[in-house]
Amino acid sequence: MAASNDLISMTLAQARDALRDGKVSSRELTGAFVSAIEAAKPLNAFITESGEQALKMADASDQRIAKGEGGALEGLPLAIKDLFCTRGTRTTAASKILGEFVPPYESTVTQNLWDAGAVMLGKTNLDEFAMGSSNETSFFGPVFNPWRANDSNANLVPGGSSGGSAAAVAADLCLAATGTDTGGSIRQPAAVTGRVGLKPTYGRCSRFGIVAFASSLDQAGPMTKTVRDAAIMLKTMASVDAKDSTSADLAVPDYEQLMEGSIKGLRVGIPKEYRIDGVPAEIDALWTRGADWLKAQGAEIVEVSLPHTKYALPTYYIVAPAEASSNLARYDGVRFGYRAADPKDITDLYERSRGEGFGAEVQRRVLIGTYVLSAGYYDAYYAKAQKLRTLIARDFTSAFDQCDVLLTPATPGPAFAIGSKTADPLEMYLNDVFTVTVNLAGLPGIAVPAGLTANGLPLGLQLIGKAFDEGTLLRAARAVEEAADFKHSPAKWWSV
Amino acid sequence: MSVDKDTVRRIARLARIAVPEARIAPMADELNGIFQWVEMLGEVDAEGVPAMTSVAAQKLKWRKDEVSDGGQADALTQNAPDSEDHFFIVPKVVE
Known part of the structure; x- marks a missing residue:
């Protein structure tokens, strides 16, 4: 048996092969992660740990x-963002209002993972x-980023919203994790924790059983150590699902195979509007x-x-x-979740x-949403934003006449200190400036x-692909990964 | 457009969120900051541009209007803060 550090630092692909070749058992592997999670409590990456259940699944x-x-x-032991409903395991969405909600059903994405034999760590x-x-x-x-600057002991944020998943992958607390991405919530935390995060095309992964935030933007995806691992995870997470009417009626290809091969002749677009003021020179240099x-x-x-790039964030903060505000109307204190005392x-x-x-923050957004949908303001805000969304999507369609993928920075900066941006909501929103356009266009x-x-x-680069062309996207991502040789x-x- | 304290109270009521009186003024400031920033959308002439109604190229799927699931009253009420005999208990609504 290998030392526990060697086990937890394996990639998903390496662990898959080691299990297949009988070099390690799932119980040994899972046990090593359960111990690592136990030792990593200061990171606060998990809301619910399910070590006992994990060992049973491993057996x-x-x-x-x-x-x-x-x-x-x-x-293969995985961590699941606590936005995916898991039958019999508390699902909180990190909110008090869900209380001790224990779903009597399973999200399609996690069901796909368990059907393929994966083990849930928490x-x-x-x-x-x-x-x-x-x-x-x-x-x-808060979750603490496993990374600290080499000249400081200050705790940094792991990005968000999938911060726990990002921290868990970066700290070797799981082989891979699931995330969801509405405006950048997979890609931004992956970038600031030095790992890979893939937001698939809207409709590629079923939204059934994922606590809804913004239904026309939400999409589940993998957070992994390597591009190959993202391809492996997506193959299982994606499916055609009758329980989600927006799930795409397209067969799921073998992404691991599509990822292979040269990028010779691939046309890579550099969108000039992504050069924005105030972004550190380091980011610009990395992009070049x-x-x-x-x-x-x-x-x-x-x-x-x-x-229309610069209009994407304000459009997003209307849509x-x-x-x-509509999705969260269901939390009424009647059918499930928290209820105030003595109404x-x-x-x-x-x-x-x-x-x-x-x-x-949730109250603020529900109030914004209620306002922009209310009588007298609907046309000025919501209807206008939906038109902008069309223009933003058209920008991409035109760009993809000239190229196959786009290359951009992933974030406007590295991980920042806990508490440094909480006073001003707008400053926080700007973290998603490079990622949010992709959700608005469904790419x-x-x-x-x-x-x-x-x-x-760590700093990351983002690649953007055509709808349902994750294969080409992964191939280009692998080329960046190999050249960067980020170890x-x-x-x-x-x-x- | 500026959001005043009465507007905050009105939308909080519409959203069914009890916002404490001490939070009303700060919330008005926060919302104003956000709405002033959003005003930049006014620069764009979007006359004649269709509003996006679906981000995916495919048509919404249809299915037969028939019962495919049900009979799960236990599961449906198991997370209720208060329930009895598969009913949700709430304060008296009708006198």
Whole structure:
């Protein structure tokens, strides 16, 4: 048996092969992760740990492997963002209002993972209802980024909203994790924790059983150590699902196979509007280096224009809150979740359950959404934003006449200090400036670790693909990954 | 357009969220900051542009209007803050 550190630092693909070849058992592997999670409590990456259940799932996997019946992810321990409903395991969305909600059903994405033999280690922390870019709005407290600057002991945010999943992957607390991405919530945390995060095309993964935030933008995807691992995870997470009417009626291809091969002749677009003021020179330099890496491998670099880029964030902050205010109307203190004590009438029950149950950022967004949908303001805000969304999507369609993928920075900066951006909501929103356009247009995007800042913090590059062309996207991402040769991991300062 | 304290109270009521009186003024400031920033959309002439109604190219799927699931009253009420005999208990609504 290998040392526990060697086990947990494996990639998903390496662990899959080791299990298949009988070099390690799922029980050994799962046990190593359960211990690592136990030792990493200071990171607060998990809301609910399910170590006992994980070991049972691992034993069942070992029996199936022994009989030669293993699935695509047989025996591989994963972490699940606590936005995916898991039958019999508390699901909180990091909100007080869900209370001790224990779903009597399973989300399609997680069901696909368990059907393929994967093992659940636990449910990871996130921003409340996935609303945030730093994991600081969680009712269960902030997550600490496993990375620290090499000149400071200050705790940094892991990005958000999938901050717990990102921290768990970066700290070797799981082989891979699930995330969801409404405006950048997979790609931004992956980038600032030095790992890979893939947001698939809208409709590629079923939304059934995922706590809804903004239904026309939400999409589940993998957070992994490598591009190959993202391809492996997506193959199982994606499916055609009758329970989600927006699930795409397209067969799921073998992404691991599509990812292979040269990028010779691939046309890579560089959108000039992504050069924005106030972005550190390090990010700009990394972007240029990324284009050079792809060019050196035979890609053709083309400058393209996405003229409505700067309107994407304000458009998002109308559309997403509008959908959220509607989706979150279901939390009424009646059918499930938190209920305020001693309500004097039904309105008091609703108002106080929601007032006490929702945190500050969620309340702010529900109020924004209610306002932009209210009589007299609908046309000025919501209808206008939906038109802008059409223009933003058209920008991409035109750009993709000239190129096959786009290359951009993933974030406007590295991980920042806990508490440094919570006072001003607008400053926090700007973290998603490079990622949010992709959700508005429903396209796939991936963040790939590409380098370190001068003080040792990870930075990522983003690639954006055509709808349902995750294969080409992954192939380009792999080219960036190979050229960047990012082998860094955070020092394990949290291990007690 | 500026959001005043009465507007905050009105939308909080519409949203069925009890916002404490001490939070009303700060919330008005926060919302104003956000709405002023959103005003930049006014720069764009979107006359004649169709509003996006679906981000996916495919048509919404149809299915037969028939019962495909049900009989799960236990599961449906198991997370209720208060329930009895498969009913949700709420304060008296009708006198």
